[in-house]
Amino acid sequence: MTVITKAILTSAFSVALAAGAQAEPYRIGVLTDMSGMNYDLSGKGSQVAAEMAVEDFGGKLLGEDVEVIVGDHQNKPDVGSTLARRWIDEQNVIAIADVPTSSVALAVQEITRQSDTALLISTAGSSALTGASCSPSTAQWTWDTxxxxxxxxxxxxxxxxxxxxxxxxxxxxxxxxxxxxxxxxxxxxxxxxxxxxxxxxxxxxxxxxxxxxxxxxxxxxxxxxxxxxxxxxxxxxxxxxxxxxxxxxxxxxxxxxxxxxxxxxxxxxxxxxAFYWDMNDETRAWSERFGERMDGKMPTMVHAGVYSSVMNYLKAAEASGQAKSGSEVMETMRGMDIDDFFNHNASLRKDGRVVHDxxxxxxxxxxxxxxxxxxxxxxxxxxxxxxxxxxxxxxxxxxxx
The missing domain is CATH 3.40.50.2300 (Response regulator)
Structure with a gap:
């Protein structure tokens, strides 16, 4: 067999192998409190809300599957930072959502800033997150101090x-x-x-x-x-x-x-x-769906914010064609109408603050x-x-x- 024939066969085998290989799914990492004082207001409910958003979006982004994974940061900045870095480096996490506790969120924001990963904050509320510590890949979605x-x-x-x-x-x-x-x-x-x-x-x-x-x-x-x-x-x-x-x-x-x-x-x-489940037909309809997965528990503003942030991130990522550049996705989102059951006619500012009623x-x-x-x-x-x-x-x- 000639060297040229070997090269052709090797190339053909590589192409076939690549075609048959399963692409690693994009992942949304819900970084939350699964064991401490913030569990009820975020915790499992934030995981459920993110999963609902991915399902409602259709489960795919730019032709690839999207999964939700969850991690417990134990309300410790070092634990949160370590999880965030591992997710981004090893598990194809393209966006991190929720993040209770402002000290954890500020630490994680440094990781996502360095890696240009989207950070979708729903629970942490320090206004410094969109003030002196602001980042081009962050959206502070739900509330602030x-x-x-x-x-x-x-x-x-x-x-x-x-x-x-x-x-x-x-x-x-x-x-x-x-x-x-x-x-x-x-x-x-x-x-x-x-x-x-x-x-x-x-x-x-x-x-x-x-x-x-x-x-x-x-x-x-x-x-x-x-x-x-x-x-x-x-x-x-x-x-x-x-x-x-x-x-x-x-x-x-x-x-x-x-x-x-x-x-x-x-x-x-x-x-x-930022949200009350019983305000109108839209809020009630979504909240009842949430409650079916949460043994009748109604959502907090954090849970509604997680769903809205993940859904709008996915829309902006699809529109931009950029799943992995958090700053480019946020720039695309700034040109979009943010309108859903959680907030109407909202907008994302350059400092990362989502402005809504x-x-x-x-x-x-x-x-x-x-x-x-x-x-x-x-x-x-x-x-x-x-x-x-x-x-x-x-x-x-x-x-x-």
Whole structure:
């Protein structure tokens, strides 16, 4: 056999082998909390929401299969970073979604920035993610600390709650939420009379609540989340704080938090959210589909945001023809209308902030609720341009000028 014949046969064999080989699927990595305090508000529900988006999109991107994988970052930045790097380098992950805990999200954002991988943030809320730490491959989809502050903080101050005391969780998210809320309170004519920091996953808030109670502030603002918020609310009830005339502001409350503490404790709390399952026919239809996979549990704003972010990422990736360049997909998305059950006529800004309406809601009393998960009354729709930090006030280095 001649060398030329051998070369031809080898080439033909290689082509046949390549044609018969299965291409590795594109993967969406849901990086979430599967074992800690954020499990109910994100966790398995975020995985389910991402899977629903991939299925509804048709399961393929640019002709290749798309799969969802999930990882537990344990609310630790080093664990989250390691998982993200391994996914991108070894498992063909083209986008990372959800990412509870701002310190984890900021660490993961550095990995995705270096690799030009899409980061679709739904749970982490520090406004720094689209501020000084912004990235061209990131979209912060659902909420941020500025929007919560501008919603709840401004509304309560304008209605007469002029003095505020902050009970703040001592890490990136808590610091950002307190700072943004304090600024909104002062802009509305209020004052901050004190604050106290607490570690994450605190079981005893008695000393912190006593300081807040002794301050005489109109509002005790809980600048924390999930398990910490629920524990603080329960213990505030035991101390008779609201019975004594002070208001409690849960600066970040999820539907699952209200469900966890019950309407007896959560009733009449004012909060800001990006989504409520029972707002209209579209939200109810999607939420009922979600609930069928989650034993009747209704979605939080995070779950709805994960679905919307993954679906719109897939649309933009298909339109751009670029599955692996997060920055190019985001640039394509900036030219698209983002319109679904979660947000209408929304847009992705250059700093990575998705601008959409937010909602000021009040928790129903037990008498007003018609059953499980019927918890909110919508008081006001906050237009996106009002809810989120104006672009001309951003310190994102991607903004020209």
């Amino acid at each position: 500025y929007a919560l502050a501008n919603g709840t903080g401004r509304a309560m101050t304008l209605q007469g709650d002029k003095t505020w005391f902050f009970l703040t969780v001592d890490y990136t998210f808590g610091h950002a939420l307190e700072a943004d809320t304090a600024a909104a309170v002062k802009a509305a004519g209020g004052t901050v009379v004190g604050q106290v920091m607490h570690p994450r996953e605190t079981s005893d808030f008695s000393s912190y609540l006593l300081q807040a109670q002794a301050s005489g502030a109109d509002v005790i603002a809980l600048a924390n989340s999930s398990g910490d918020t629920m524990t603080a609310l329960k213990q505030a009830e035991e101390f008779g704080i609201t019975a004594g005339g002070q208001d409690i502001a849960g600066m970040l409350l999820f539907l699952t938090d209200v469900h966890g503490v019950g309407l007896d404790i959560a009733q009449n709390l004012t909060l800001t959210t 937010m909602y000021l809601v009040k928790v129903k009393t037990p008498e007003e609720s018609e059953g499980p998960w019927d918890y909110y009354k919508v008081l006001r729709t906050i237009p996106g341009d009002e809810a989120f930090r104006p672009l001309d006030q951003s310190d994102c280095p991607l903004i020209d000028g």
